[in-house]
Amino acid sequence: MKQTNQIYVLRCLALTIIAGLISSTFSMAQNARIKIDIDRQIGEINNNIYGNFVEHLGRCVYGGIYDPESPYADENGIRLDVLDAVKDLNIPLLRYPGGNFVSNYHWKDGVGPKDERPPRMELAWARLETNQFGTNEFVDYARRIGTEPYFAVNLGTGTIEEAQQWVEYCNVKEGPYSAELRKKHGYAEPHNIKYWSLGNEMDGFWQMGHLNAEDYSKKAREAAKLMRLTDPSIKLIATGASNFRPNNDPHEWNATILSELKDVVDYIALHMYVGNHQDNYYNFVSSPLVLEERTKVVKGMIMREMEKADRGNRDPIYIAWDEYNIWYRWRQEETMTGERALEERYNLEDALVIGGFLNAFIRNADIVKMANMAQLVNVIAPIFTEKDGMFLQTIYYPLQLFANNMFGTSLDVFVDCDTYDTDEFYLGLAEQATQQKNVPYLDVSAAYNDGEIVITVINRHKDKAIATDLFSQEGLFNGEFEVFEVNGPDIKSENDFGKTTVKTVKKASLTLNEASSFTYEFPAHSLTMIKGKITQ
Known part of the structure; x- marks a missing residue:
């Protein structure tokens, strides 16, 4: 009897072990x-998260979208092969003209008869700016590809009066001087530019006219006042943090901007560039999660300030990631400036990172309502050209898929x-x-x-x-x-x-x-x- 009990116990133990092994195997294979x-x-997905960016930098404008010497150019100097590729990206919003470039750009240099436009030293990226492509050429281009123009005003070396006059030139039908100047330049109807950024990366010491948070807030508030008095319907984007260096506190900048401008602006702009400097694939493809973390931190700041804001019937402040991309190979001194600056070549892992950014925007659709990948052609871009041809970089394809399919509710x-x-x-x-x-x-x-x-x-x-x-x-x-x-x-x-x-x-x-x-x-x-x- 005792032996029978021992056999029974051993059988039960064996069955338990076998069941555990089966369960473990199933779990491993699950x-x-x-x-x-x-x-x-x-939240609702805003199509503007599929935006892009054109800056006067390297061959983005000259030699990219505009190249009168190319055999692919039309009578206006627009490259038609590039135009077709851009249309397939289904871009809803296109930011212009910078970027670092805008902090020393004066818009009046780029309007009027082309033979009367002054060439200028371009101090941000060390090249000659001919001003042959400016406000009206860009608006014409945006209309051809079916996109909304988004302008950044110069709050570096520019004045608040200059910003107001640009809104007047673009958005007022007739009467005041700048509106009549536009009509004189051949545009009887206003351009009706809806989105305006109050400067670019003003927290960065590299920016021409760099300001601290308090001084930027004062200048941005007064520029916004004049611009809104000119056209009350416009949407304004404040410059958020772009300086994430170890000895800098980007959260302090963002907190100040949101506190000071919470009743004024409609978006806060954030910027982020990433790279695979250590050639570590798994580190690199996780980098969009850092963008998501930063999004959530700024969202918390916005929610806190909205409790104290007086915005009438306007929407709360949203986040605009109006510069993001992969940029590290062409970031040495000799590849940062001049005619062929920032001509990054992309691979598959880069495409996966761009897809990760887009996924992050979708997952945060309640607060991220705008994004602009920098940039459109040649300069850290999905489209790459030479005089006799072009090709689509790897990062083109996730952008194209998202912009043509991911709509509705996240x-x-x-x-x-x-x-x-x-x-x-x-x-x-x-x-x-x-x-x-x-x-x-x-x-x-x-x-x-x-x-x-x-x-x-x-x-x-x-x-x-x-x-x-x-x-x-x-x-x-x-x-x-x-x-x-x-x-x-x-x-x-x-x-x-x-x-x-x-x-x-x-x-x-x-x-x-x-x-x-x-x-x-x-x-x-x-x-x-x-x-x-x-x-x-």
């Missing part, structure tokens, strides 16, 4: 999970997947060090629009495809789902003239018949967009 709930809404998505920790690393050459914990291999955003769901997933894993179960918590996946993938042979793959190794590929569609879930395997180092219907 798929990642993404849960979509159309009732868990973050959803709060549940993601369960493996994670990793980064080393301590630097985002930029002069930035403070950062370290990221529990970085998910899958970076996810989702947009819901009148029954249509768009899910964008970046698989950060360098070598491993990740099988993932996608669930709908409310409604069913139903019908044909389009699948688009941005990928390439390896993370260092680049595009070039006559060679496109990284691009968007339309994959085989998924057919789902009133399914509450489906499984998809996201390839290593990829961005995937899945688009279809959810029915109730």
Whole structure:
């Protein structure tokens, strides 16, 4: 009897061990999970987060969008091959004319007969500014590509009166001097520029006319007063922090600006450039999470100030990430200035980082209502030209996918997947060090629009495809789902003239018949967009 009991106990112990092994094996093999709930809404996605930026820097304007000597140029000097590529980006908002350039730019130099426009020393990027392309040429270009112009005024060497006169030139139909000057220049109707930035990076010591936070707030408030008296309908963007050097406190700048201008401005502008200086892939692809952290900090500051603000019936202040990109290879002294400044070449890992920025904007759609990737052509840009041709850089493709598909309401998505920790690393050459914990291999955003769901997933894993179960918590996946993938042979793959190794590929569609879930395997180092219907 005693032996029988021992055998029974041993059998139970063996079964327990086997069950544990089975459970452990199942757990190890369990798929990642993404849960979509159309009732868990973050906020409306503003299309202006897909904006871009044109600055008088290197070959962005001259030799980029405007090149009368190119065989691809029309009678106005506009490069038509570039124009077509720009149109395909579906850009809703285009910032102009800078950037550092604007802090010594006087808009009157760039209007009127071209043979009467004065050439000037361009002090920000060390080149000759011919002023052959200016306010009216830019507005014409923006109208051709179907985008809204966004102007930055000179609050460095410029005056508040100069800023007011530019609004008058652009937005007043007739009567005062500047409006009549526009008419004299051939534009009978006003341009009606809606968005105006009050300077650029005024917290940076590198900026011409650099000011401390208190002095900038005073100048910006008075410029805003004159500009709004000229056209009460305009939207104004304040210069937020761009200086994240170790001995500087960007939060102090942002807190002061929001406190002093909370009743005046409509947005606060934030800037961020990142790079893979240490050639560490996993550190680099986590960098959009730092942008997301900074977004949440400034959101908290805005919420605090809005409790004390007197804004009438105007919206609260929103965040404009009106400069962001990858910029580190062409950041040495010899590549920073002159005719061919900042001509960064991009690879697949760069495209994944841009996709990560866009995902972050979507996930923070309640507060981020504007973003402008810097810049459009040649200068840290998705489009690259020479006289006899052009090609699309890797970062072009995530921008194109998002701007043509991710609309509606941003959803709060549940993601369960493996994670990793980064080393301590630097985002930029002069930035403070950062370290990221529990970085998910899958970076996810989702947009819901009148029954249509768009899910964008970046698989950060360098070598491993990740099988993932996608669930709908409310409604069913139903019908044909389009699948688009941005990928390439390896993370260092680049595009070039006559060679496109990284691009968007339309994959085989998924057919789902009133399914509450489906499984998809996201390839290593990829961005995937899945688009279809959810029915109730």
